[in-house]
Amino acid sequence: MPTPPDPCLTPTSRQAWRRIPALTASLAVCLVATTLQAAESHQTDETMERLLEMNVTELAGIKLSTLSRKEQKLVDTAAAVTVIDAEEIRRSGMTSIPELLRMVPGMNVTRINASTWAVSTRGFQHQFSNKLLVLMDGRTLYTPLFAGVNWNLQDIPLADVERIEVVRGPGASLWGTNAVNGVINIVTRKTADTQGNRASITGGTVETLRGELRHGGTFSDTLHYRVYASGMDHADFRRADNTGAHDDWNARQQGFRLDWQPTPRDEATLQGELFAVKENPSRGDKQGGHLLGRWSRDLSDTRNLTAQLYYDHKVDTSFEVTRILDLDTQYGLRTGRHVWIMGMGYRLTSMELDDTALIQWRPKSRRDHILNLFAQDEIALASDWILTLGGKIEYQDEKGIYPQPNARLLWRASDTQSVWGAVSHAVRIPSSVDQDFRLTVPLGAVNLALRGNPEIEPEKLLAHELGYRFQPRGDLSLEIAAFYNRYDHLISLENLAPLPTPPTLRQFYANKGEGTTYGLETAVDWRVSDTWHLTASHAWLKMNLDVVDGSTDTTTTASANDIPRHQWQLRSRLDLPHDLELDSALFHATRIRNLAIPATTRLDLRIGWRPTASLTLSLAGQNLLDDRHPEFTAQMVTPSEMPRAFLASAAWRF
Template structure:
């Protein structure tokens, strides 16, 4: 597959250079001052780690603020992502979800970084985020910043196609205390509480939640129940006028279910127990900020062991096989994962026109899983990354040049650059062109995936089954992209429009590939021929399309809020699934061509708020849920409308009671999400919240 059309890229850069020259001659200098950051114009750090107005950022950034969160019908965090143009959020099961952006999506989307307050929650053993295990509630969130497009230069390899940063309520600025109860579908009961206070050195907050339900009842009687108990503690204090120290601690435990929901659901309970610790020191002066951030996380995801009877080989042979391969869990989606992240960055205001940030980060990841890594020992991987971004303003132009160099233990070194030029059409509107090259290092699982079932003593072959073999020559994925963005705001009309046009070329895509059959093992495998697979760079594809968001938000009468999102994407490409049979999977149907969402809300007299949410997704054949494009029919397009009605009652000057009714899929048009039998029907919830 050819890379980005060099003529197109050259023409884009030439046009930018020409317009820049013209602007030098005709436009007056348009400098930023500190006052810009005090206005109502939204400021983001997500794209570069520099404080930037959205119109100055080198990438498209969508912000989900607290008003949107309160108006939405979302009952979990992933559903909020439906309010971002081009993002795909989908339920794998009742209590398991995934979020993807422009990727070949299965239940483990690997190409988007997800952070909570800048701390990565990406799990390298599964190459994805396990959303249902996070120690986080919707009520903990102050806002969400989503970078639509590669942000490897800022957040590293995991941000290959985009990045999500979930920003929680700061102990420093949030003093409301509340308790909240939610009851509804599947016998759901959720209890949440948050308390904030002050001490001699600073401020702290403590939040806790217990959430659980019975899950869906499937056609064969299987269910997928869920429980998550989590506790988080945040503490911020300033020992001097120039120094701020933030400490975040959290833990969660519970259980969920995993397994296929295809025709005859096969679901298995999986327990989890997680904790994290994060500390950040910031030394800020008028001209620079020095930040040191360290975080540690530990995830223990477990399931019961397989029994001899469940092997289907008889009690004697089954137990002999399990003894050799112990521990052998009922699902391979388990393991212990530990991560350490240390980052030092220096942000400087060099002059009125120039800002720069430089930094270095070190990441260490370790995992233990015998079934996926073919070892009882911990498998380790570490990486070092240097990053820099400089923003230069002159007249009506803002230039951003970003560069990151990343070195991994097993995957060598790669350098990812991004150059962007933003032209200010007015004080509130701009047009942007950017060109990027990004690399995604293979995850710990992809680089070390080996699945072997050893035979018990007395068998003629030492291996009973050999499903996956490690690929020591696996290379990083590569992305070349060009995007054009327009951001227009009309403060007098409380409106804004965000448009992104993109072209992305992905090469060396990592996918599962069959490299041989094993007829010699057929006798040991009940007469079946086993196959050997490998993770290999055998896919490549192109994405092109556009996304837009129109937003109207006013504090006038009725506090109207209207957000319209639309994404269009065309995907062309292939992935090789078998070198033995030359079977190729065309990727045109692996992304939904159209995604759309609408949020409309108004607050009537007496604090009665009514919100409508509408979602649309065109047909798609999700990878894994539809393993064979020629045989498995795609998920049908769906429309879903949600209603939320909430009422606030002032009990006293400091106490307020809020009651809400949420009806998801109001029109009761059932549709399948991901797996065909995973039906989303009408769901109703009642919420009661007391603030004090």
């Protein structure tokens, strides 16, 4: 097996640690030099009903927990963050998590076929977008097999989702390896907020039938629960030649959640689910489930302790069984000007893999142990300056130790303006595909043999970010985020000497790629009136990828053009008389040059009617400007085209 490239060609983690203080000092000088004109605003307290009605970019009161592992106001975060709340989810007309993510500025969401999405942020778009960490209630959805997310397995009822928090940029200092370009945390609602019964049914031209049933109840004043079941059938798409793609699929899911507050200082949660997904043509049914328990205790007014344990089990009947056991503990402390978050965790991942006609695994089973320690200190330097320093150290038994530091600085220039900057180091650890994968494909008179590399090293990122938020009036806000990312040790596809008998071209994975990305993301939110809300955003991204001297890779440089250079969107929510709702969204992405995907413009419309407080009826149309169009291609699945779609739905609470 070939050896990986000389590590002297790229910065090591130790060098990244040493560069953090100098970069942070430069960032601080830049922030101090920035002069902003103050504006006056009046902030009012918001009731729970008002929170549910707020748009994602109303910064005054929305709270999130992903960036700092504690609840904090969005306006006080030194990061590019978007929160999709429950009301926005309800009025989007979307029925899946990846489709909802289209609303996030700078998020690349493309559909490869009926059951497969490519979702990324700040570049590196791929069916297996391996630099984006996705969590649900703190449980990772990132699969160690191919380093990505099976989005069609995350078919939870969207009515049970309280919010989706999206951090664009590294989150590795708290969430660890693989939180390289961003973190998505899907937060479900507490059981006290889902009492009673709810039933919904949806039917349409593409998602032919979806049904959901939920019951919430109480065992006592301090113990609430909910149980639910859902199922959906999805029609197939069509290919460019108008033939059927035969990529229809269906999903079934059942789950429960218990929330218990035995004392005013204690909270406990137990939740679990079972799922089954069947795709056509069958690549093996996917089944599995998880069980998660979490306990939190306020030790005092300034100290808090949280522990979480979950077990995740997934089976792909064609070749894979994956089991994950994860323990995470966290201690929070507020003292003087400091707010500390610290903790440790352990993860055991076990995989058993079977060979198929084309793919082999060496070894066929893998067991990985990962230990981690993390700490973060949020320091109030002055009434309007907040410095956050932190880092996470992870140890994997086969790969060693990975330090991932982070420094963030926030300046509240006035009641209406804030400036922030950050410098972060993150790594993406190799997946089983990177290390153990063996593919042999006949190509006419020759074979192509692709091999993983057991000695592959983690991919590394050093990220620089700068952002600005401005809310000149209570009904208008602006957010701008700029970034410059430097990547090293990117995985490349290298050539070996071919074999003469049988004629075989040989390739393997190595760490000879490198590159930079930089971009600008802008979002504007305007509450035109009490009944009309507008949101607009634009994202520009440039990627420059290359390989080091001596590499034989021919794909890395071209893959810099696997993304659209520009994306923009305009969304409107309008409340009409007689309890009617009119919602619209216009999305645009420029062409993807390397994949020959033309520029696309998508128009979605939704009309909703709430004749009673417990009944909601709606009609929605998606991709109304086009019969169908391609959005992305991938090597491992047959692509099809995104069609125009119509949906009718009814939801009843009783």
